[in-house]
Amino acid sequence: MRTVQRRLLIVTLTLGVSAPNVWATDYASEQGYIQEFPVVLSASRLSQPLSEAPNAMTVIDHKMIVASGFRTITDLFKLVPGMYVSYYKGHQAFVSYHGSTDQYARRMQVMIDGRSVYLPPVSMVDWADLPITVDDIERIEVIRGPAAASHGANSTQGVISIITRDAGGANGKSLSVTRGSKGVNDISARFGNSGETLDYRMTLAYSADNGYDDLATPPNNIPVTQFQATTLLNNGNDSNQARLLNYRADYHPNSADRFDVQFGFNHDVQGVGFNDKNPTPTNPRSTNGNTFHDLIANSGFLQLEWIHLLENTSELSLRYYHIRQDQHEAFPVYLRGVFFTNPVVQSVQTSRDEIEVQHTLSISASNRLVYGAAYRADRVSGQGNIPALSQAYSSSSNTNEYRMFAHDEWRITPRLLLNAGGMHERDRMGHQNLSPRIALNFHFTPLHTFRMGASVAYRTPALAEEKFPALMIGVLFVPSQTVTSPGLLPERLVSREIGYLGEFPDWATSLDVRLFSDQVSNGIFYDKTFTGVFVNKMSALYQGLEATLKHSFSEKSDLTVNFAHELANSNGPALVAAGQRALRSASPWTNDILSASTPRNSASLLYSQRLANDFSFSAAYYHQDAMQPFDRGPIDYQPIQRRMDVRVAKAFHEVGGVKGDVALVLQNLLNKGYTEYIANNVFNRRGYVTLSLNW
Amino acid sequence: MSIRKKLARWLLQHVLLGIGLVPLICAAENLRVLVVLSDNSAPYLTFSKTFSQNLPAAIQVTVLEQLPGSSPDVPQADLIVAVGMKASEFAAAKSVTPMLAAMIPRTGYEGLFDKQRRAKEISAIYLDQPWNRQLDFLRAALPEQRRIGLLYSPDMNIGIAGLQQKIADRGGVLIAQPVRSAGVLFPSLEDILANSDILLAIPDSRIYSSSNIRNILLTSYRRGVPLVGFSQAYVNAGALAAIFTTPEQLAEQTSATVISFAKLKQLPEPQYPAIFTIALNLQVARSLGIDLNSAEAIRKIMDKTTGEGR
Known part of the structure; x- marks a missing residue:
């Protein structure tokens, strides 16, 4: 008996030892079936599908980003129906919705991983100085319409939410080099690792280009006399060099807690200024307070987030972030023809601290609630010194604001979903605003959904609107220390929409259409009858239709088509009649400045195809009807814009542990006088090649 | 229940x-x-x-x-x-x-x-669970998702050819990729997600380890490809569905x-589990835009297909 047992034991042991390796033995065990895992896709990680979202939403995913060939983040928004993406200078991009604004588009919330990056004093986004590259982006969600209930202050016309790659999403190392025309010269290195409890990734990048071509003569056969008369802006100095890094770590020591740590830094040098106003033999006593010079910006951020999983999949998150931007410029000036070499010096320091706490919970299987509160402190200080005028000035401003918000998603029946929520804020000027939102999504069938929604949102006046700089010299805004626009109120927007989302699996097609009507009241504009005064007198109505169609011709080819048809009308003509010069329309076709600055039709098309032998091809086409940029003169009238970009890439198989691909991008292939915002911003055909290696 | x-x-x-x-x-x-x-x-x-x-x-x-x-x-x-x-x-x-x-x-x-x-x-x-049951389950729960992605360690004899045939019999395609070393797990995962409609997890502890599961789930979710697991723990973590006993x-x-x-006084032949549980993660399904039947309905469809003689 004993012997038998011993033999059996030996047999068992031998079998165990002879098993080829560890995992094969494990496969023959029950451990895989009974092991426990942490909750990975928790409520806050799960995004609402488009058919259940309370707003119209466009998602630009990584595949689209690659296929578009774009190397700047802002260009990606050309793939969103109804967006106006343009450039004041080669590096000063702005993105607006419902037509063009001035070059400081400030009616949208822009977030990177939940961090609000529109900054005072202008409440704009300095896109060139963000510490991320296009390749750091996992996905962009653009909400078309107000969404203060879920995205906080300034979510007036829309929300751009940029989601960067997860810390665990980048294993290994990669190197990417881009060279091209117009001085395009980018290099980036990335590395990352995902481990048992710590994932991290890091990017180091340099990005440079020379902006637009320096045009000596005005484009589009504009007579030189008009060119000079309207002081057409040139682009002789709009190069950009950014040196940046960003880091993200995800520490998850146990199944209930997750810590997301991020920081980044960008040192950006932008060529700014104009030489049009330099004295000439014909105009020897000219003044130029913004000569060619460099604007140096250092921006950095630190973001810490703790996500704690409570029982019943309820989740608590606590987020803190700090953003800081220091901008500096020094430049000589011409005053009445006299050149002053002793430079004008201006600098502006901006910082923001915000803390937000949020609780996400499922009240029942059919009801999910998110609520929370946030506090934000903004600080702006600016200094200027003009030796030629023996003038020095400075200002500083500390403001704070708080908000409380709640958003509830209630599945009343399997077919009917109600999204309701609101935000109450006390803004930095002390105004108390309530921004509610309600939307009903009705799944007519699982594949066909109708949505009806209404919402209200506010935009707090920018610091620069409330305290307009006493001197407009150089590029930076050093706000006035005193209020120049007393009694300025937040702009208010009431939005209504009806949408339809349909899936047609038999045709591999989906369609997203919406009709909207957005009413702006208390609209803020610059009152030229006084110096430095902004007023709340504008009201406008934007109505239109937006559509996105996606179709797959096969598993290897995809098409996305976006279209927007939009009409705007405002009380602009009445205000002009009452003496408001600032709202005079420069368009030859309409005397309504907002109607003139809103392109009636715009469209974009992105096609991508995977070919044999690891080749891939994509092409994009952009169309925008003629329009008059909001605050520009007649010379900057933008005729119909058409642009086509193509990208061809070839991936290489692994050689010695290294994989990679090489891609060629040609932009504005048709080279049909595509201009952006300023008539001289002629975007001539350009190309670049990117080589990426990863190991 | x-x-x-x-x-x-x-x-x-x-x-x-x-x-x-x-x-x-x-x-x-x-x-x-x-x-x-x-x-x-x-x-x-x-x-x-x-x-x-x-x-x-x-x-x-x-x-x-x-x-x-x-x-x-x-x-x-x-x-x-x-x-x-x-x-x-x-x-x-x-x-x-x-x-x-x-x-x-x-x-x-x-x-x-x-x-x-x-x-x-x-x-x-x-x-x-026997393969036939798992595949009947996939077909009943996700009839639209025909490309079944599978990552496996090459020395794990899972009988790819036989599995391929069983999937083909049900009108699907098996997209299988061997994972030869830990270093190629995530590139292989990206490859398989680009070509599959479902990622089917198997009890390969080297691939589906507790340290890898997080990134596997996050990556597959980001690519819009649901993971189908084989325990309640998978569904709790974020898998779309699982069939298990x-x-x-x-x-x-x-x-x-x-x-x-x-x-x-005699033992029967070894048997597979006679009873099984179907677990679904409706939040994940909704988020991925997948319209899932109830577990009961899926079970009924499975009973019917089994009755068809397979």
């Missing part, structure tokens, strides 16, 4: 009616069952509890909650029920008593016991087999 209970009852009744209740109790009087657990963690204890509850009082049950040390005296018994691989290895080595191994995967059983069948009477109730369900089936043994 109700369906599970119903099936369990059905199975019990089936066995009870088949062998006759009265002779069973008489026969059971003498039966001593030794339950050996691999360890005293929750799944084994749950099994042991349910197992005992489902036996008539006449069957005498002794439970070893932990494997005894170096020179143990295994209590005398007419039948050993070994729960888990460790317990099965132990019992196989230490005793010649007839043995029913439960809660072990089929490969584990085959690897360890095939050569010992002559030495003593031995059989098993597997923990894993719980320790309770296995215990019910095991107790029924023990009752049958008490009567016939």
Whole structure:
């Protein structure tokens, strides 16, 4: 008996030892079936599908980003129906919705991983100085319409939410080099690792280009006399060099807690200024307070987030972030023809601290609630010194604001979903605003959904609107220390929409259409009858239709088509009649400045195809009807814009542990006088090649 | 729950009616069952509890909650029920008593016991689901998702060719990719996600380890490809669905087999689990825009397809 047992034991042991390796033995065990895992896709990680979202939403995913060939983040928004993406200078991009604004588009919330990056004093986004590259982006969600209930202050016309790659999403190392025309010269290195409890990734990048071509003569056969008369802006100095890094770590020591740590830094040098106003033999006593010079910006951020999983999949998150931007410029000036070499010096320091706490919970299987509160402190200080005028000035401003918000998603029946929520804020000027939102999504069938929604949102006046700089010299805004626009109120927007989302699996097609009507009241504009005064007198109505169609011709080819048809009308003509010069329309076709600055039709098309032998091809086409940029003169009238970009890439198989691909991008292939915002911003055909290696 | 209970009852009744209740109790009087657990963690204890509850009082049950040390005296018994691989290895080595191994995967059983069948009477109730059932489940739950992605370690004999055929029979395609080293796991995952509609997890502990699961789930979610797992833990973590048999369900089936043994003094052939659970993650389904049927409806469709003769 004993012997038998011993033999059996030996047999068992031998079998165990002879098993080829560890995992094969494990496969023959029950451990895989009974092991426990942490909750990975928790409520806050799960995004609402488009058919259940309370707003119209466009998602630009990584595949689209690659296929578009774009190397700047802002260009990606050309793939969103109804967006106006343009450039004041080669590096000063702005993105607006419902037509063009001035070059400081400030009616949208822009977030990177939940961090609000529109900054005072202008409440704009300095896109060139963000510490991320296009390749750091996992996905962009653009909400078309107000969404203060879920995205906080300034979510007036829309929300751009940029989601960067997860810390665990980048294993290994990669190197990417881009060279091209117009001085395009980018290099980036990335590395990352995902481990048992710590994932991290890091990017180091340099990005440079020379902006637009320096045009000596005005484009589009504009007579030189008009060119000079309207002081057409040139682009002789709009190069950009950014040196940046960003880091993200995800520490998850146990199944209930997750810590997301991020920081980044960008040192950006932008060529700014104009030489049009330099004295000439014909105009020897000219003044130029913004000569060619460099604007140096250092921006950095630190973001810490703790996500704690409570029982019943309820989740608590606590987020803190700090953003800081220091901008500096020094430049000589011409005053009445006299050149002053002793430079004008201006600098502006901006910082923001915000803390937000949020609780996400499922009240029942059919009801999910998110609520929370946030506090934000903004600080702006600016200094200027003009030796030629023996003038020095400075200002500083500390403001704070708080908000409380709640958003509830209630599945009343399997077919009917109600999204309701609101935000109450006390803004930095002390105004108390309530921004509610309600939307009903009705799944007519699982594949066909109708949505009806209404919402209200506010935009707090920018610091620069409330305290307009006493001197407009150089590029930076050093706000006035005193209020120049007393009694300025937040702009208010009431939005209504009806949408339809349909899936047609038999045709591999989906369609997203919406009709909207957005009413702006208390609209803020610059009152030229006084110096430095902004007023709340504008009201406008934007109505239109937006559509996105996606179709797959096969598993290897995809098409996305976006279209927007939009009409705007405002009380602009009445205000002009009452003496408001600032709202005079420069368009030859309409005397309504907002109607003139809103392109009636715009469209974009992105096609991508995977070919044999690891080749891939994509092409994009952009169309925008003629329009008059909001605050520009007649010379900057933008005729119909058409642009086509193509990208061809070839991936290489692994050689010695290294994989990679090489891609060629040609932009504005048709080279049909595509201009952006300023008539001289002629975007001539350009190309670049990117080589990426990863190991 | 109700369906599970119903099936369990059905199975019990089936066995009870088949062998006759009265002779069973008489026969059971003498039966001593030794339950050996691999360890005293929750799944084994749950099994042991349910197992005992489902036996008539006449069957005498002794439970070893932990494997005894170096020179143990295994209590005398007419039948050993070994729960888990460790317990099965132990019992196989230490005793010649007839043995029913439960809660072990089929490969584990085959690897360890095939050569010992002559030495003593031995059989098993597997923990894993047969491929046919898993594939019927996928087709019933996700009829639109036909490209089934599978990552596996190459030295794990999962029979790719046979699986490919079974999937093809159901109108699907198998996209299988071997993972040869830890370094290529995530590139391989990206490749497979680019070409698949579903990622089917298998109990390959090198790929689906607790340290990898996080990134596998996040990556597949980002690519819009649902993961289908094989335990409740997968669904809790973020898998779209899973088909599995719980320790309770296995215990019910095991107790029924023990009752049958008490009567016939003979163990049946090794069997797959007769009862199974379907778990769905509706939040994930919604987020991915997948319209899932209820678990009951999926089960009905599976019953129908099985009835079609497969």
